[in-house]
Amino acid sequence: MAKPRNTAAAKAARAEARAARKAAAQQRRSQLWQAFVMQRKEDNRLLPYMIGAFVLIVGVSVMAGVAVGGFAIIMMIPLGVVLGALVAFVIFGRRAQRTVYRKAEGQAGAAAWALENLRGRWRVTPGVAATGNFDAVHRVIGRPGVILVAEGSPARVKPLLAQEKKRTARLVGDVPIYDIVVGNGQGEVPLAKLERHLNRLPANITVKQMDALESRLAALGSRAGAAAMPKGPVPPAAKLRGVQRTVRRR
Known part of the structure; x- marks a missing residue:
């Protein structure tokens, strides 16, 4: 009789762990979105830079795929999208960090x-x-x-x-x-x-x-x-x- 109870407890623990991971991920996404909204209000160049980098990288990937031809076209488009999103995210992180340091500069601590x-x-x-x-x-x-x-x-x-x-x-x-x-x-x-x-x-x-x-x-x-x-x-x-x-x- 102990085995079913142990199995049920293990399932409950796994379900609780999944729920905790889901809640933590949701909280991180919420914090990231709030940081993006705040940065966009203060930084008029953020969106143009992010969109420009994304479009440029996707465009270069598509042109490279067309130049090579064949299966490369199918592969280069999603690769370009992933790389473009990554570079756009890096731009956001760098500019947000710069804003934080600018606000903190000259303050005690x-x-x-x-x-x-x-x-x-x-x-x-x-x-x-x-x-x-x-x-x-x-x-x-x-x-x-x-x-x-x-x-x-x-x-x-x-x-x-x-x-x-x-x-x-x-x-x-x-x-x-x-x-x-x-x-x-x-x-x-x-x-x-x-x-x-x-x-x-x-x-x-x-x-x-x-x-x-x-x-x-x-x-x-x-x-x-x-x-x-x-x-x-x-x-x-x-x-x-x-x-x-x-x-x-x-």
């Missing part, structure tokens, strides 16, 4: 948010040092070594960055330390180009060395103090209110 969304084997520790004005230094461990990324007012953040670099150098030995200031000034890295800049740094250490380095640097802790970094970009007005609350508490 924007660099920390960008670092925590890095793709690849990066170990990010946000806010290892900070001021009461949300100027901050974030630590990234990767194949290049240790990268200290600063955001905020250059006048306040550069001394903070230099202090954190000295603290880090005591523990890392010969491991390279890079320092970056996020911004649009001379010698600074714009927020939208931060990930690309990190990926272009040379690989100097192995993944095993990264693990050992992460354990060693955990002993440094954080000097952010009362000025905890926000969980994402904060508009200037909200930033000012946060600072005022911090001052009142003190």
Whole structure:
């Protein structure tokens, strides 16, 4: 008698898993559509670029199929449609990402948010040092070594960055330390180009060395103090209110 019950329970579990996957897929499609609608409202060139890329790729595929002739015509049309849809989707993703970075640029916590969304084997520790004005230094461990990324007012953040670099150098030995200031000034890295800049740094250490380095640097802790970094970009007005609350508490 136990076997039918087990079979029924397994069927119910599979049905529940299918329903959960279906709901998750539906939610992703809904989020993607909302993102597309928002991007289309702000970006007048989005649809022309997407449609233009789709039509161009399909047209080239059809012409290639006609030139070859035979069965190639049947194969090239669906291939062109798939490739055209893929390129159009890539264009949408790139332009949406550019819009997100443009809106986040200059806001407190924007660099920390960008670092925590890095793709690849990066170990990010946000806010290892900070001021009461949300100027901050974030630590990234990767194949290049240790990268200290600063955001905020250059006048306040550069001394903070230099202090954190000295603290880090005591523990890392010969491991390279890079320092970056996020911004649009001379010698600074714009927020939208931060990930690309990190990926272009040379690989100097192995993944095993990264693990050992992460354990060693955990002993440094954080000097952010009362000025905890926000969980994402904060508009200037909200930033000012946060600072005022911090001052009142003190």
